[in-house]
Amino acid sequence: MSLQDTSSSGVALWRLVADGIERGIAEGRFAAGEKLPGEMEIAETYRVNRHTVRRALAALAERGLVRAERGSGTYVEEQKIAYPLRSRTRFSEIVGAGGREPRGQLIDASQDVASRELARELGLKTGAPLVRIESVRLADRAPICVSTAWLSAERFPGAGDVFASVRSMTKLLEHFGVRDYRRASTRITAGIVDATDAARLDLALGRPILVVDSTDVDPDGRPLVTKRSRFAAERVEFLVENG
Amino acid sequence: MSLQDTSSSGVALWRLVADGIERGIAEGRFAAGEKLPGEMEIAETYRVNRHTVRRALAALAERGLVRAERGSGTYVEEQKIAYPLRSRTRFSEIVGAGGREPRGQLIDASQDVASRELARELGLKTGAPLVRIESVRLADRAPICVSTAWLSAERFPGAGDVFASVRSMTKLLEHFGVRDYRRASTRITAGIVDATDAARLDLALGRPILVVDSTDVDPDGRPLVTKRSRFAAERVEFLVENG
DNA sequence: TCAAGTTGTCTATGATAATAGACAACTTGA
DNA sequence: TCAAGTTGTCTATTATCATAGACAACTTGA
Structure with a gap:
C-alpha cells in the first residue's frame, strides 16, 4: 500500500483520507460552503498520491458531502x-x-x-x-x-x-x-x-x-x-x- | 472485490471476516480452547473464498488470538x-x-x-x-x-x-x-x-x-x-x- | 489400517489500490 | 489579457485483494 501503511491494515488508503476529511468537516475545521485545501495540498498532508486524494474526494462527493468545481476548488456541501x-x-x-x-x-x-x-x-x-x-x-x-x-x-x-x-x-x-x-x-x-x-x-x-x-x-x-x-x-x- | 461488496467500501474483505471472528470470540460464541468452524464453513457463512478466510485467520493468528493445527482445525487460544x-x-x-x-x-x-x-x-x-x-x-x-x-x-x-x-x-x-x-x-x-x-x-x-x-x-x-x-x-x- | 475431514501450499487469473507523470480545461485575480 | 492555480482525464506500472482449483500433509475416529 504505502510507506506509512506497512501493517497492511486491510483498510484502503483512500478510505483513511476520506474519513479524515469527513471528520474535518464534521468537527467544523472545514465549514459548510468553504473551500477545501487543494488536492495537492491534501496529498501532501496525508503523504499520499494526488490520485488517492481524488478517490477519497470522489467517495465524499458521491455521498453529497463535497462538490468539486473545476478550476476553482472543492467545496463542502451544506446540506443537512x-x-x-x-x-x-x-x-x-x-x-x-x-x-x-x-x-x-x-x-x-x-x-x-x-x-x-x-x-x-x-x-x-x-x-x-x-x-x-x-x-x-x-x-x-x-x-x-x-x-x-x-x-x-x-x-x-x-x-x-x-x-x-x-x-x-x-x-x-x-x-x-x-x-x-x-x-x-x-x-x-x-x-x-x-x-x-x-x-x-x-x-x-x-x-x-x-x-x-x-x-x-x-x-x-x-x-x-x-x-x-x-x-x-x-x-x-x-x-x-x-x- | 466481491458480489456483496459492490459499494467498494475501502475495507478489505478479509478484514471484515477477521473482525467478525474476533467479535465472535469476544462475545463468547467461540470459547477459549474451542475449535472454530472449518475454513470452508467460515467461507460459506461469510460468502467468501476460502483463501480470504485464511488471510483473516492468519491475521488473527499473528496476534495470537487463534492457533491453526494442521489436519485438525483452528482453535481459539487460551488466554495466557x-x-x-x-x-x-x-x-x-x-x-x-x-x-x-x-x-x-x-x-x-x-x-x-x-x-x-x-x-x-x-x-x-x-x-x-x-x-x-x-x-x-x-x-x-x-x-x-x-x-x-x-x-x-x-x-x-x-x-x-x-x-x-x-x-x-x-x-x-x-x-x-x-x-x-x-x-x-x-x-x-x-x-x-x-x-x-x-x-x-x-x-x-x-x-x-x-x-x-x-x-x-x-x-x-x-x-x-x-x-x-x-x-x-x-x-x-x-x-x-x-x- | 483406512476414509473422511482438516490445514498448508502451489499456480493462475482478474479486479482493485496506489503510485507516477503529463497535459487539458477551467477559474480567479492581477 | 495573462499567469498562476485549480480540477479533469489520460496512460502506465506495481502491489495487493479476491477468487479458483488442485494436491500435499496431517489428524481423527471408526
Missing part, C-alpha cells in the same frame, strides 16, 4: 436535510421535497414481545406479541436513519414480509387498511452511534446521532406503531414548527 | 495466565486469582544425590542425599508446567509421600513445620520442549517452553527447596513487577 417535526411526518415527502430520492430498506424483521414501556406506548399488555422491524432510510445514496419499529403482531400479522416488499411504513399501514395516521408523540435525545448502527449509517465510530422515540396513531387515536429512530446528526436537522 | 514474579509466588494463588482451578499432581518421587550445583543452591555438601519430586501443575484441566524439585532428604524425610497426598509444595513445607517461605532467586530461560515434557504438558513437539530455575528459602534465608520448572510458553506469561 431539513426535517420538520409535524404531526403528519412522512419521510418520503420530506426527502422528496429536498430534491432527493428517498429509499427504504429492510434490515431485519423478527418476533418480539412487549416490554412494559412498549406495551404502554402501543396500548397493549406486557408480553403481547410484537413484530420488530429494523430498517434503514436513505436520501439519494446517503443513509439518513435506522429505525426499530414495533407493531402488534395480532393486528399486523406478517408485517415484516409486507415491509420487505413495500419498503415504506406508510404503505405497510395502507396494506392493513390504515388510510391515515398521525404522530402522537415525539421524544428526541442525542447519543453516540454504536458499532452496529455505525455500519448501517455509514458513519465513523464516535459520531453523534439523534435518537427519536415516536408513536404513530390512527385518526381515532389508537396506537399503530412505535419507533426508535437513530439519525446521523451530520446529515439532518430537525425543524420544530412553532404554532 | 498472567504469572507475576514476586518474592512470594504461590502457584495456587496466581491461578486461583485468574478464576481457574489450580491442581497439582505427583509424577514421580525418588532419591537423588546433590550435584555441585544443587548442593550450592541448597547449602549442602556435594553428594548429600536429596528427594527429587517431579510434578505437573494444571489450571482447570490444562497443564501449565512441570517441575523438578529437590529437597534435603535429611531435613524432609519422606517428602515424596507427603507431596503425593497434599499435592502442593506449600502444604508439604507446612507439614514439616515451615510456616513461611520466599523466593530467593529466579532465573528464566527459554527452550524447546523435550519428548518427556511434551507428553506431560500435552504439548506438540517443537513448542517453546519457559524454563525457570528457582530456590525458595525460609524467613531466615536458609534454603528449603530448589526447582527447575518448565512452563508451556503458549499458556503463560510472566509479569515482572517493576519497583
Whole structure:
C-alpha cells in the first residue's frame, strides 16, 4: 500500500483520507460552503498520491458531502436535510421535497414481545406479541436513519414480509387498511452511534446521532406503531414548527 | 472485490471476516480452547473464498488470538495466565486469582544425590542425599508446567509421600513445620520442549517452553527447596513487577 | 489400517489500490 | 489579457485483494 501503511491494515488508503476529511468537516475545521485545501495540498498532508486524494474526494462527493468545481476548488456541501417535526411526518415527502430520492430498506424483521414501556406506548399488555422491524432510510445514496419499529403482531400479522416488499411504513399501514395516521408523540435525545448502527449509517465510530422515540396513531387515536429512530446528526436537522 | 461488496467500501474483505471472528470470540460464541468452524464453513457463512478466510485467520493468528493445527482445525487460544514474579509466588494463588482451578499432581518421587550445583543452591555438601519430586501443575484441566524439585532428604524425610497426598509444595513445607517461605532467586530461560515434557504438558513437539530455575528459602534465608520448572510458553506469561 | 475431514501450499487469473507523470480545461485575480 | 492555480482525464506500472482449483500433509475416529 504505502510507506506509512506497512501493517497492511486491510483498510484502503483512500478510505483513511476520506474519513479524515469527513471528520474535518464534521468537527467544523472545514465549514459548510468553504473551500477545501487543494488536492495537492491534501496529498501532501496525508503523504499520499494526488490520485488517492481524488478517490477519497470522489467517495465524499458521491455521498453529497463535497462538490468539486473545476478550476476553482472543492467545496463542502451544506446540506443537512431539513426535517420538520409535524404531526403528519412522512419521510418520503420530506426527502422528496429536498430534491432527493428517498429509499427504504429492510434490515431485519423478527418476533418480539412487549416490554412494559412498549406495551404502554402501543396500548397493549406486557408480553403481547410484537413484530420488530429494523430498517434503514436513505436520501439519494446517503443513509439518513435506522429505525426499530414495533407493531402488534395480532393486528399486523406478517408485517415484516409486507415491509420487505413495500419498503415504506406508510404503505405497510395502507396494506392493513390504515388510510391515515398521525404522530402522537415525539421524544428526541442525542447519543453516540454504536458499532452496529455505525455500519448501517455509514458513519465513523464516535459520531453523534439523534435518537427519536415516536408513536404513530390512527385518526381515532389508537396506537399503530412505535419507533426508535437513530439519525446521523451530520446529515439532518430537525425543524420544530412553532404554532 | 466481491458480489456483496459492490459499494467498494475501502475495507478489505478479509478484514471484515477477521473482525467478525474476533467479535465472535469476544462475545463468547467461540470459547477459549474451542475449535472454530472449518475454513470452508467460515467461507460459506461469510460468502467468501476460502483463501480470504485464511488471510483473516492468519491475521488473527499473528496476534495470537487463534492457533491453526494442521489436519485438525483452528482453535481459539487460551488466554495466557498472567504469572507475576514476586518474592512470594504461590502457584495456587496466581491461578486461583485468574478464576481457574489450580491442581497439582505427583509424577514421580525418588532419591537423588546433590550435584555441585544443587548442593550450592541448597547449602549442602556435594553428594548429600536429596528427594527429587517431579510434578505437573494444571489450571482447570490444562497443564501449565512441570517441575523438578529437590529437597534435603535429611531435613524432609519422606517428602515424596507427603507431596503425593497434599499435592502442593506449600502444604508439604507446612507439614514439616515451615510456616513461611520466599523466593530467593529466579532465573528464566527459554527452550524447546523435550519428548518427556511434551507428553506431560500435552504439548506438540517443537513448542517453546519457559524454563525457570528457582530456590525458595525460609524467613531466615536458609534454603528449603530448589526447582527447575518448565512452563508451556503458549499458556503463560510472566509479569515482572517493576519497583 | 483406512476414509473422511482438516490445514498448508502451489499456480493462475482478474479486479482493485496506489503510485507516477503529463497535459487539458477551467477559474480567479492581477 | 495573462499567469498562476485549480480540477479533469489520460496512460502506465506495481502491489495487493479476491477468487479458483488442485494436491500435499496431517489428524481423527471408526
